[in-house]
Amino acid sequence: MIGKCLIGKTKVKDLLLQKDNRFCVDxxxxxxxxxxxxxxxxxxxxxxxxxxxxxSQISKVLFVTLDEWSSDEIDAMIEVGGNSSANYIYEAYFPKGYTKPGPDASHKQ
Ligand SMILES: [Zn+2]
Incomplete structure (x- = not known):
């Protein structure tokens, strides 16, 4: 079981090494x-x-290397496949003319 979990974590790390996941999705x-x-x-x-x-019912954030991942969470992460697929899914619904905030954007609304 522990071995399986370690393999899962390695998969998640591999996913993060992919080009489109090396930058914050937001x-x-x-x-x-x-x-x-x-x-x-x-x-x-x-x-x-x-x-x-x-x-966490909408977005369950985990620290890549420290938090314990359940195999369900790892599977869900791998299923989506990372930022470019997620952006493809979620940004399809952006209103016209909406632009994404950048790294220097304020959190104030
Ligand atoms: Zn960010």
């Missing part, structure tokens, strides 16, 4: 270290805080 900051396990994307520390404030 703001494009480099080297994101957090992952939303149920959405299947990598996020930076700043956006991780935003995801946490939305609530």
């Amino acid at each position: 703001c494009n900051a480099p080297n994101p270290k957090w992952v939303s396990a149920n959405i299947g994307v990598s996020v930076c520390l700043k956006c991780c805080g935003v995801h946490r404030s939305i609530g």
Whole structure:
């Protein structure tokens, strides 16, 4: 069981090494270290805080190397396949003229 979990984590790390996952899915900051396990994307520390404030029922954020991952979470992450597939799914619904915030964007609304 422990062995299986380690293999799963290695898969998640491999996923994060892919080109499109080396930047935060939300703001494009480099080297994101957090992952939303149920959405299947990598996020930076700043956006991780935003995801946490939305609530874990919508976005379950985990630290890639430290948090314990259940095999379900790993499977969900791998199923989505990372940022470019998630952006393809979620950004399909962007209203016309909407632009994504960048790394320097304020969190104030
Ligand atoms: Zn970010």
